[in-house]
Amino acid sequence: MTVELLRYKFLLFMFFLACHFFFGQGQTNKLRIENHLNKAYSFYYTDKDSLRFYLDKVKVLALEKNDIETLCEAYNVDSWNAAFYADVNRMKLNIETLDSLTGIYKKDFEALPYKIYRTVQFLYTKGQYYDEIKEQHTSNDYFKKIISIYQKQTDSIISEEFFHLIKESYLYLAGSYADENRFAEAEEYYKKNLRLIEQKSNNKFFKYSTLMKLADLNRSKKDFKKSNEYILKCMPYYENLIKKGNNRVIVGYQQLVENHIDLEQLDSAKFYLYSLKNEFTEDHSMFDRYYKVSSKIFEAEDNYEKALFLLNQNLDFISHKWSDRLHPEIAESYSLIAQLHQKFDQPKRAVKSYNLALNQFSENSINSNINKTLIFKILKNKSSTLNVLKEYKNTLKIVKQATTILDSLKPSFTTHKDKLFLIEDAYPLFENGLEAAYNLYKNTKDDNYIDKAFAYSEKSKSVLLMEALLSTQATNFANIPEDLVFREKQLRAKKNNLEKRIKKKSSIKLEDELFQVNQDYKNLIKNFEINYKKYFNLKYNTKVSRIKILQESLTDDQAMISYFYGDNAIYVITVGKEYKSLHKIEVPGSLEKNIKEVYKLFSDSQSDITLLADKTNLIYNLILKPVIQNIKQEHLIIIPDGRLNYIPFESLNTSDVSTRYLIQDKSISYINSATLLTHLDHKQNNTQAIAFAPSFKGVEEVSVNRNKLLPLIYNTKEAASVLNHFKGDLYQDNDATLQNFKSNMSDFNVIHLATHAFFNDMNPEYSYLAFSDRYDENLLYVSDIYNTQVNANMVTLSACETGIGTLKKGEGFLSLSRSFFYAGASSITSTLWKVNDGSSSELMDLFYSNLSKGFSKNEALRKAKIDFISKYKDIKFSHPYYWSGFIVSGNTDPLVSNNGWIWILIVAVLFVGLLSAFALKKRSEIST
Numbered sequence: 001m002t003v004e005l006l007r008y009k010f011l012l013f014m015f016f017l018a019c020h021f022f023f024g025q026g027q028t029n030k031l032r033i034e035n036h037l038n039k040a041y042s043f044y045y046t047d048k049d050s051l052r053f054y055l056d057k058v059k060v061l062a063l064e065k066n067d068i069e070t071l072c073e074a075y076n077v078d079s080w081n082a083a084f085y086a087d088v089n090r091m092k093l094n095i096e097t098l099d100s101l102t103g104i105y106k107k108d109f110e111a112l113p114y115k116i117y118r119t120v121q122f123l124y125t126k127g128q129y130y131d132e133i134k135e136q137h138t139s140n141d142y143f144k145k146i147i148s149i150y151q152k153q154t155d156s157i158i159s160e161e162f163f164h165l166i167k168e169s170y171l172y173l174a175g176s177y178a179d180e181n182r183f184a185e186a187e188e189y190y191k192k193n194l195r196l197i198e199q200k201s202n203n204k205f206f207k208y209s210t211l212m213k214l215a216d217l218n219r220s221k222k223d224f225k226k227s228n229e230y231i232l233k234c235m236p237y238y239e240n241l242i243k244k245g246n247n248r249v250i251v252g253y254q255q256l257v258e259n260h261i262d263l264e265q266l267d268s269a270k271f272y273l274y275s276l277k278n279e280f281t282e283d284h285s286m287f288d289r290y291y292k293v294s295s296k297i298f299e300a301e302d303n304y305e306k307a308l309f310l311l312n313q314n315l316d317f318i319s320h321k322w323s324d325r326l327h328p329e330i331a332e333s334y335s336l337i338a339q340l341h342q343k344f345d346q347p348k349r350a351v352k353s354y355n356l357a358l359n360q361f362s363e364n365s366i367n368s369n370i371n372k373t374l375i376f377k378i379l380k381n382k383s384s385t386l387n388v389l390k391e392y393k394n395t396l397k398i399v400k401q402a403t404t405i406l407d408s409l410k411p412s413f414t415t416h417k418d419k420l421f422l423i424e425d426a427y428p429l430f431e432n433g434l435e436a437a438y439n440l441y442k443n444t445k446d447d448n449y450i451d452k453a454f455a456y457s458e459k460s461k462s463v464l465l466m467e468a469l470l471s472t473q474a475t476n477f478a479n480i481p482e483d484l485v486f487r488e489k490q491l492r493a494k495k496n497n498l499e500k501r502i503k504k505k506s507s508i509k510l511e512d513e514l515f516q517v518n519q520d521y522k523n524l525i526k527n528f529e530i531n532y533k534k535y536f537n538l539k540y541n542t543k544v545s546r547i548k549i550l551q552e553s554l555t556d557d558q559a560m561i562s563y564f565y566g567d568n569a570i571y572v573i574t575v576g577k578e579y580k581s582l583h584k585i586e587v588p589g590s591l592e593k594n595i596k597e598v599y600k601l602f603s604d605s606q607s608d609i610t611l612l613a614d615k616t617n618l619i620y621n622l623i624l625k626p627v628i629q630n631i632k633q634e635h636l637i638i639i640p641d642g643r644l645n646y647i648p649f650e651s652l653n654t655s656d657v658s659t660r661y662l663i664q665d666k667s668i669s670y671i672n673s674a675t676l677l678t679h680l681d682h683k684q685n686n687t688q689a690i691a692f693a694p695s696f697k698g699v700e701e702v703s704v705n706r707n708k709l710l711p712l713i714y715n716t717k718e719a720a721s722v723l724n725h726f727k728g729d730l731y732q733d734n735d736a737t738l739q740n741f742k743s744n745m746s747d748f749n750v751i752h753l754a755t756h757a758f759f760n761d762m763n764p765e766y767s768y769l770a771f772s773d774r775y776d777e778n779l780l781y782v783s784d785i786y787n788t789q790v791n792a793n794m795v796t797l798s799a800c801e802t803g804i805g806t807l808k809k810g811e812g813f814l815s816l817s818r819s820f821f822y823a824g825a826s827s828i829t830s831t832l833w834k835v836n837d838g839s840s841s842e843l844m845d846l847f848y849s850n851l852s853k854g855f856s857k858n859e860a861l862r863k864a865k866i867d868f869i870s871k872y873k874d875i876k877f878s879h880p881y882y883w884s885g886f887i888v889s890g891n892t893d894p895l896v897s898n899n900g901w902i903w904i905l906i907v908a909v910l911f912v913g914l915l916s917a918f919a920l921k922k923r924s925e926i927s928t
Contacts, residue, residue, distance in 0.1 A: 029061050029064065029065045029067075030065075032057075032061055033058055033061045033062060033065070033067070033070055036054045036055075036057045036058045036061070037054070037058055037070075037073075037074075039054045040054035040055045040058065040074075040077070041077075044077075044081060048081055048082075048084075048085050048087075051078075051081050052078060052081075055074045055077060055078050058070065058074045059071060059074045059075070062074060066105075066108065068101070068105045068108045068109055068112065069112050069114070069118065071101060072098060072101065072102070072109075072118055072121065072122065073121075075094045075097055075098045075101070075125075076094070076098070076121050076122065076124075076125045078090070078094050079091045079094035079095060079125045079128070079129065080125065080128065082094065083128050083129070083132055084247060085285045086132065086285045086286070086321065087285075088129070088132050088133055091125075091128070091129045091132060092129065094125070095125060095126055095129055098122055098125070102122070116149065116153065116157070117159065117161065117162045119149070120146050120149055120150070120162060120165050121165065123142045123143075123145055123146050123149075124142070124143075124146060124165045124168065124169065126142050127139045127140075127141075127142030127143045127146070127169070127172060128172070130142065131172055131175075131176070134327070134328050134329075134365075134368060134370055134371065135368060136176045136179070136180075136368055136369065136370045137367075137368060137369070139172065139176065140172075140173060140176055143169040143170075143172050143173050144169075144173070146165060146166065146169040147166065147169055147170070147173075150162075150166045158200075160201065163196075163200055163201060164206070166196070167193055167196060167197065167206050167210075170189050170190075170192055170193040170196070171189075171190070171193060171209065171210060171213055173189050174186040174187075174188075174189035174190045174193070174213060174217075175213060176370070177189065178213075178216070178217050178220060179370045179373070180369045180370055180373050180409075180412065181220070181373055181418065181421060181422060181425065182412070182413055182414070182415070182418045183217060183220060183221050183417065183418055183421060184415040184416075184417035184418045185414060185415055185418060186217055187214070187217060188515060188518060190210055190213055190214050190217065191511070192511075192512070192515050193206075193210045194207065194210050194211075195508050195511055195512060197210070198508065199508060204237060205241075208233075208234040208237050208238065208248075209248070211230050211233060211234050212230065212231065212234050212248060212251065212252065214230050215227045215228075215229075215230035215231045215234070215252075215255060216251075216255060218230065219255055219258065219259060221421075222262075224259040224260075224262050224263050225259075225263070227255060227259050228256060228259050228260075231252050231255055231256055231259075232256075234248075234252060235249070235252050238252065246279075247286060249279055250276065250279050250280060250284075250286050250289060251286075251289070253272050253273075253275050253276035253279065254276055254289045254290075254292075254293055256268075256269075256272040257269045257272045257273050257276060257293040257296070257297070258293055258296065260272065261293075261296050261297060261300050264300075266297065266300055266301070269293075269297055269300075270297060273290075273293060273294060273297060276289075276290055276293065277290060285321070287317060288314050288317045288318055288321075288333075291310045291311065291313045291314035291317060292310075292311070292314050292336065294310050295307045295308075295310035295311045295314070295336075295340070298310065299340060299343070304340070304344040307340055308337065308340055308341075311333070311336050311337045311340060312337070314333055314336070315330070315333040315334065315337065318330050318333045319333075326359075326360050326361070326362055326365070327360060328360065328361070328365070328370070328371055328374055330357075330360050331357040331358070331360035331361060331374060331375075331378070332357070332374060333357075334353050334354070334356045334357035334360070335353070335354065335357045335374075335377070335378050335381070337353045338350045338351075338352075338353035338354045338357060338378075338381065338382075338385075339381060341353060342381065342384070342385050342388075347385045347388045347389050348389065350382075350385045351382060351385050351386065351389070354378055354381065354382040354385065355382075357378050358375065358378055358379075358382075361375060369409060369412050372405050372408065372409055373409065375405060376402055376405045376406060376409070376426075376429075379398050379399075379401055379402035379405070379429075380402055380426070380428060380429040380432070382398055383395050383398040383399050383402065383429060383432040383433070383436075384428065384432050386398060386432075386436075387432055387435050387436055390439070392435075392436035392437075392439050392440050393436075393440070395432060395433065395435075395436035396433065396436050396437065396440075396452065399429060399430075399432060399433035399436070399456070402429050403429070403433075403459060406422075406426055406429075407540075407542040409422065410422070410463075410467075410540060410542075411529065411536070411540050414522050414525070416464060419463065419464050419467075420464065420808050420811065423460070423463050423464070423808070423809065423810050423811060424808065424809045424810070426460070427460055427566075427809045427810060428566075428567065430456045430457070430459055430460040430564070431564070431566035431567065431568065431569075433452070433453075433456040434453050434456050434457065434564055434566065434571045435566075435568070435569070437449045437450075437452040437453040437456065437582075438453060438571060438582060438584050441453070441582055447580060449582070450547070450573065450580050450581070450582045451546065451547050451548075451580075453571060453573055453582050454546075454547050454562065454573050454575075454580075454674075455544055455546070456564075457562055457564045457571065457573060458544035458545060458562075458673055458674060458675050459544055460564065460809075460810040461639070461641070461672055461673035461675070461676075461810050461811075461812075462672035462673045462675070462676050462810070462811060462812070463810065463811065464811055465672055465676060465811070465818065465821055465822065466673070466675060466676055466679070467539065467540075468786075468822045469676070469679050469821075469822070470538055470539050470540075470541055470679075471539045472824070473538055474528075474534070474535045474536075474537075474538035474539040475488065475528075475535065477534065477538060478528070478532045478534040478535035478538060479532065479534065480528060480532050480535060484524070484527075484528070487524060488521075488524055488525070488528075489787075491517060491520055491521040491524060492521065492786075492787050493787055494517050495514065495517050495518065495521060496783050496784065496786075496787055498510060498513055498514040498517060499514065499765075499783065500781070500783070502514060503763075503766065543675075544673075544674075544675045545673075545674040545675040545677075545678055547575055547580055549678075550575055550674050550678075551575060551576070551577050551578075551580075553678065554575070554576065554577045555577070555635075556577055556633075557633050557634050557635050558576070558577070558633055558635045558636075558637060559574060559575065559576040559628075559631050559633040559635070559636055559637070560574070560575045560576075560636075560637040560638075560639065560674060561573075561574050561624075561627055561628070561636060561637070561638050561639065562574075562575070562639040562673075562674065563623075563638075563639060563640055563641040563642075563644055564641055565587075565641040565642025565643065565644060566587075568587070569584050569585060569586055569587055570584070570585040570587055570623065570641075571583070571584055571585075572584075572585060572623075572627050574627055574628075574631065575674075576631070576633055581627075583626060583627055585622065585623060585626070588622075591619075591622070591643075592643050594615060594618065594619060595619065595643045595644070595646055595647060596643075596646075597615060598612065598615050598616055598619060598646075598647065599646045599647070599832075599833075601615065602648065602651065602832070602833065602880055602881060602884065602885070603832070603833035603834065603881065603885070604881065605836065605876070605879055605881040605882065607879075607881070609659075609878075609879050609880075610659075612653075612880065613653040613659040614653075616651065616652045616653045617652070617653040617654070617655065617656060619647065619652060620652040620653060620654055620662070621656075623644065624649065624652060624662075625654070628666075634665075634666055634667060635666070635667050635669075635856075635858060635859070635892075636649075636666050636667070636668050636669075637669050637670070637671060637677070637892075638668055638669070638670050638671075639670070639671055639672065639673060639674065640670065640812070641810070641812070642807070642809065643807070645804075645807060645812050645813055646804070646832070648832060648880070648884045648885070648887060649662060649668050650662050650663035650666070650667075650668040650862070650865070650884065650887075651663065651880045651884035661869075661880075661884075663862055663865055663866065663884075664866065667856075667858045667859045667861075667862040668858060668862070668887075669857070669858035669887075669888050669889065669890075669892045670887055670888070670889040671889055671890060672811075672812055672818075672821075672889075676821075677890070677891070680821070680826045680827070680890050680891040681826060681891070686748075686749050687726055687727065687749055687750070687895060687896050688726070688727055688728045688729075688747070688748045688749055688750070689722050689723065689726035689727070689728035689729075689748060689749070689750035689751075689752060690728050690729050690730075690731070690744055690745060690747075690748040690750070690751055690752070691719035691720070691722040691723060691728065691729070691730050691731070691751075691752040691753075691754070692719060692731045692732075692736040692740075692741060692752070692753050692754065692755060692771065693712075693715040693716040693718065693719035693720075693730070693731070693732040693733070693736055693754045693755070694712075694715075694732075694733070694736035694737075694755050694756075694770060694771045694772035694778075695711070695712075695716075695732070695733040695734065695736070695772055696709040696710060696711050696712060696756060696770070696772075697711065709756045709770055710756075712754065712755070712756065712837050713837055713838070714837045714838050714840070714841035715754035715755065715798075715837065715841070716732045716733070716754075717841050718754045718798060718840060718841035718844050718845070719732060719752060719754045720732075721841070721844065721845040721848065722750070722752045722844070722848050724845070724848075724849075725848040725849050725851065725852035726750055726848065726851075726852060726895075728748060728750070729744065729748075731744075733772060734772050735772070736755075736771055736772045737771050737772050737778055738771040738778040738779070738780055739778075741753075741771060741780070742788070745788075745790065745792070746789060746790070746791050748792060749791075749792055749793045749794075749895070750792060750793065750794050750796075750895060751790070751792045751794070751795045751796070751825075752795075752796045752798065752844075752848075753769060753795075753796065753797055753798060753799065754798045754799070754840075754841075754844075755769055755770055755771065755798075755799050756769075756770040756799055756800065757769050757770070757797065757799035757800050757801060757802050757816055758770070759800075759801045759804065759805060759815075759816070761805075761806060764782060764805050764806045764814040764815075765781065765782045765783040765786075766781055766782065766783065767781070767782050767805065767815070767816055768780055768781045768782070768816075769797070769799060769802075769816060782814075782816060782819045785816075785819035785820060785822065785823050786819055786822050786823065788823045789823060789824055790820060790823040790824045790825045791824060792824075792825050792826070793825075793826050793827065793891075793895060794825070794826065794827045794828070794829065794857065794895060795817075795820045795825045795827070795828050795829070796828075796829040796830075796844070797816060797817055797820075797828065797829065797830045797831065798829075798831070798835070798840050798844055798886075799816075799831065799835075800831060800833070800834040800835060801815075801816075801831060801832070801833060801834060802815065802816045802817050802830040802831050803815055803816075803817045803828075803830030803831050803832050803887060803889075804832055804833070805818070815830070816830070817830035817889065821889075821890065825890070826890055826891040827857055827888060827889060827890035827891045827892060828888070828889050828890055829847075829857070829861070829886060829887070829888045829889075830886070830887060830889065831885045831886055831887075832884075832885045832887060833881075833885050835885045835886070836881070836882055839868075839877060839882040839883065840886075842868065843864055843865070843868055843882075843883055843886065844864075846863070846864035846867050846868060847860055847861055847864040847886075848860075849864075850863045850864055851894070851895050851896070852895075852896060854894050854896050854897060855894060856892045856893060856894050857888045857891075857892040857893070857894070857895070858888050858892040859892075861886060861887075861888050865883045865884070865886075868882070868883045869883060
């Protein structure tokens, strides 16, 4: 035992003796303890000094009586009240004392009738303390232990006090995930808490506490209106229930102010700021919130000096709170000042403040995901400021540092929604890196900067899709036991099934079951990542394709054009076998509007074809002509980005005076990223094809989840034409069921689906392909495809809008076609709009005919389109609507080998042989 600990215990004992001497008069200990506890509780949340005064009395009396249970209660409550006032020193002292007491009186503690509850109580106290000092990993471990203990108990021993700690534990865990920007996970826990409250207690205080947390969550997700709805639902309850100065009322007003500022409703923001100011005085532990929101109002009014003054007051307040120790809250305060400087064109001052913010993190604190999230944000903003100062080399250093942090954060994000948010949040960082690399390249002509720009562009693209493919590879090659692999597939399928059932009809039981399945799945994946290092290393492989490797994979007749559509500019990197280039295109404000108009013209068969030609020529001259005017290669691989995903590049008009489509000079294919392309191997198991042509009656469907689907007159003809060129199976009309598709698809190298598709903009995972029958079971949802194994070289989705979906930065469209890449397909032929049944049938017949002759997929589609245009020249079918909606993505290698060159070689050899024989014969005749 150390001298310091002995001294501490002696002082503690002397404190108890002194208090006992002072207070030990009058009533019996039991009554006095009860009386003091009741008085202490009456000051909870309202008067910390009075509460501590009475709790100190309880501590002395309980120790004298060897009442360990009451003693623990007093120290725990003291700590919880200290947390309310952000008094971390008091919290720490209480925890250290509790640790000593439970050690000294271990036998007494073990014999307590409510030992489980007291254990949970102490775990909660520790979790709350570590949450307050931002050691989230440790904090979360304590709260997870509480939930684990709770799940093993019967309802009969769960008291209201016990249940309170359970609900608070869910709230803390959710809050931790929210701080890490893991919003979908946080929402799962908040909604789980609401269901618990409804099932077990219907306690309004806990209900409104959770709703306030959901308000904060929606604010973080930038859904300010929804955040306000939650707050306004809660505020009357808190204002009527609790006295002035309550933290929850303060937080509510603060968030209302911030939301209205972001909604550009300054009058409302000022109204709630006045209400906030009336809630507390400057000595309140949360008065920093007033400084921050006041500053934001002045910032919105372009009053830089007043906004800065208030942020400096906020910094002084926070620094005093933490006694000038290093702390993330101080870092955040410096970061707010830096952002203000940045907004008001003070870049040097901004960089200085960003550096002061970064200095708040010690080596140990960097391990926290919450701290990493904050550091990443600071570095991202700092890189933007360095570009303003034209310190481009320093920008690249910062981008590299931030990218390393980003890579370390990715494994902690377990839901698609959260990962999408992470990618979108990171996008400006990569734009800053590209801007710096471009300017350094322009100034130095050092083409190593093209390599850096390409790396940043690749880092931003198809992160989720790549992770899904790598995860499949990791599961296959990490030597994970078969029973665990099977368990993982089971849980995924169960999760998908529950989500679909909830979509039809939600219930508390189903929601709880889904919550638990999600937890089980996350725990299983965590087990894979911890115990099978090869799995982790394969799944989270952060390497992206390098230009040199890409050049080795390209043929002499191929070039790749990769776009990065930033907020300030479009960057274009072009790579051929022997060259590479980097272009910057200034984005005119009208570009997005023009793209929307062009897409509308493309997707309307009645639109003005001359107007379409003029508008696509403008887009061609802006985004493509400067890039390809010196490219001799005929085959272009396009990596679109942002709004460019809506454009069928092959249909752009390249002529300034007439109409000439790009497809007449180049063949085009698409891919999400160069890194993804390297993982889409050419599969040549066989050349067997399977084609589906379901029938639809056009009547109202039985299920509300399936739209009214009209008959497709030509889809059977289209599907049958596939089998004219490839051997295989045709399923049509009532045989074209989802069950037949699932049972047979893995045996075929080519899959063709001529059917209806429905894109769900609100919930992309519930977009679907329809099969024969009138029931939900014959809808193939995106979420189903994610859980399907596809071995095909090519999947053709000849249906409406199979290639478009919700557009996400970097990821592109969350579409039906993309889901087949998840499932393992090497290439996808899909559509960009609602295609015509008749023209699709004819175009697909030409396409498959070309494929059967050994043409690459992109060239086969190109030839089909050119033949179609030629056939219908000067009549309505020449409109791009009828032929340009189909695009091919992924690996474009031929489906079958083209052996024509072998016959040419044989003929040439025979011809040379015959000539040689003839020459020898002539020579022999002359000699004789």
